[in-house]
Amino acid sequence: MTDAVHVDEQLLGRYVAELGAIGETPDGMYRFMYDAAWQRARDTLLRWIADAGLEPRVDAVGNVFGRLPGSGDGGVVLTGSHVDTVPSGGRYDGALGVVGGLAALAALRAHGTPATTLEVVALCEEESSRFPANFFGTRAMLGLVGPDEPDRLRDRDGTTMAEAMRGAGLDPAAVGAAERHDLRAFLELHIEQGRVLADEGTDIGLVEVIPGIAWETVTVRGRQDHAGATPMDLRADALQAAAQMARELTSVVEREGRPAVATTGRWTVEPGQPSVVPGLVRFSLDLRHPDLAVRDRLLDEVHRTCADVARRHGVEVDVVRDKDEEPAVMDAGLLDVLRGSAEACGASWRRMPSGAGHDSQLMATRVPTAMLFVPSVEGRSHTPAEYTTPEDCVRGASVLATALHRLAW
């Protein structure tokens, strides 16, 4: 076994700070795929990759790679994460895995030429913040992007993904060229985005499973009426019914207890005027549990609850499943390598499920994959308050570097 590989704390700190300043606003991070901030992040990463002595490359969809070529032809060990953010997001989600991987490869250059080629990647559109195209960068690498997606998918301003790609210097017709068949393993460093590690004082989380997320859109149709002239007892107010659904479905999930979670995060209320009784409400439901059977039982209960509320309120409800992911199990062999690397680095560790979804869950369907978590202060994430200490950042990147060393040399 090799000893620990230590990444440069100052270099990593600079990466985190400078990447975190790109797309940052008083209201948090806004770095959406192919927009101006995203392009600046891409260009900055390419410069850092070259400065670190790695080979820079952008693929057909905008994934950014830095390559440390190996002496053998045994494929590629890949590490990285995503560079896009949620709206009003933080500096660490995704970004830490990118710059941590880059700092790891920069540190490994001092160890000479690896047997196996190493690459770091900054994946695009993990969050689907701009386009309804979750894991777009990973899907492109795995050949899972439909040929019509760039022309079909639009952002909220009506811009097609194809137009946005051209604006970022990419050819939407070339999406297929991003497909890779040479990946041997994928390791993703990420912040926990929850408070388990921070509360326990544990350094590293070894992710065993990523829960399958169900996303649904609940549409409630009532009757649009005048707010002054329609007595309360004659209304079919879509908002009041939807509010009651949101409360009752939350109770269903709260009764189940941890780790079940449900979130109603996106709301559209029409016509959206103070003086008009809402006729239509759409809200999103995000429901997660690592056990697929439990998740689906909860969804059934939520659907019965919504139907029952609709009946009581005299409105119609309609639920559409937008996303339905299987839980993803991480590779046991890679987890062993990460565990040994944590111990070599003197880091405490625990096995745990992920709360959030990650590129790794899709990568795991084709390539042996594992994730490691570092603590999130107060468990905050998807908010500007997201924070991981410099010590935890460099510890996670060093565990990653050590694992890559064990895998590639």
Add this chain to the structure above:
Amino acid sequence: MTDAVHVDEQLLGRYVAELGAIGETPDGMYRFMYDAAWQRARDTLLRWIADAGLEPRVDAVGNVFGRLPGSGDGGVVLTGSHVDTVPSGGRYDGALGVVGGLAALAALRAHGTPATTLEVVALCEEESSRFPANFFGTRAMLGLVGPDEPDRLRDRDGTTMAEAMRGAGLDPAAVGAAERHDLRAFLELHIEQGRVLADEGTDIGLVEVIPGIAWETVTVRGRQDHAGATPMDLRADALQAAAQMARELTSVVEREGRPAVATTGRWTVEPGQPSVVPGLVRFSLDLRHPDLAVRDRLLDEVHRTCADVARRHGVEVDVVRDKDEEPAVMDAGLLDVLRGSAEACGASWRRMPSGAGHDSQLMATRVPTAMLFVPSVEGRSHTPAEYTTPEDCVRGASVLATALHRLAW
């Protein structure tokens, strides 16, 4: 007393249909002050006014007038209503009072020259659908528009009212020129927008009082967190708290019973992503009761309820009063004239409060004012389903014409 004056049912029907086609979409009427549809409506009304032998005029803010000059110099008896709509609105709200008034003046031309000058008006921006400038047209006539309003107020796209005025051929610096000091009386024909008349089978509603509307914005601040990694028991979800507030404040008003109404019609949920626990929610509250003391007691109770929910949910709540209107009492003498005119026309009538707010409530603070309602089928309003039968439209316009005849000859 004069006999009944009957307006031309075919002419009125054509006005309703043609004006109703301007700004109509598959999703209802969208005719917002100074937009393209509004300008087409203005131009169409000016043509109809001229065709009816009346003197057309547009004032400094875009109110459209048709004048039937009288022989005396005793000021002007004005009738009319507004020409702007709520989003996804109907064909009758406001519009009927404009074209009904126009048809009434067209019918009265056959009666020779009145002693008192008559005018019909199409007022702009009653609904504040485009700019936060409720009753803008009426306020301009009464000298109640602040000199900074055109430059200060913006629509949702960020366009200032001044820019929009220039786009409609108006000079924002000339707003003061719209002020009138010659108004002797104002009569407004309007659809009921409720179901009292339709349910009873009564032809005409004589409005005694317009309730004072309170508009408030409720802002709920929780903690924005990751939807997957934040256990339910650690959340401070602004949406869940706001939904509970909306439900409980509705219960407060439902317990009070008719005619108290409360509506939560406009919602903003931030950041508005399925995978993010909402950190901030803003919703509008519209609360009405004809008795100001009852209304204010209900508001107090609503505020206590929201504060209590906020405490239970661990979030902060903040309530701002956006609008606070006094109830407006209609002129008893004018109501007597309307009652006599209804009887002359063979129409059944009842006295009633208005459910909705109207230009008349502001006009009544300076000028003797009265309103008459015609039935709304199923009480529907502020929706494309809004409908009043041609018989009810012409009956209302004839009662109006008869009243104008009694006032001006």
